Amino acid sequence: MSNDAPMRYRRAKYCKMQAIIFEAWQNLVDGETSAKQILKLCSRLNGSTIRMNIEPDI
Secondary structure, eight states: OOTTHHHHHHHHHHHHHHHHHHHHHHHHHTTSSOHHHHHHHHHHHTTOOOOOOOOOOO
């Protein structure tokens, strides 16, 4: 593995995540999704492993 391979991997991962977020944001603008769904997506993308069975008061 070359010295710049970890940097390329991080950059590719970041670009993939950014594309997913931008697509979800466009779906929000188009009215196809809700803000709550985007927040769930972002938490999954961020690697959150904590799951709660409590619905937030909205």
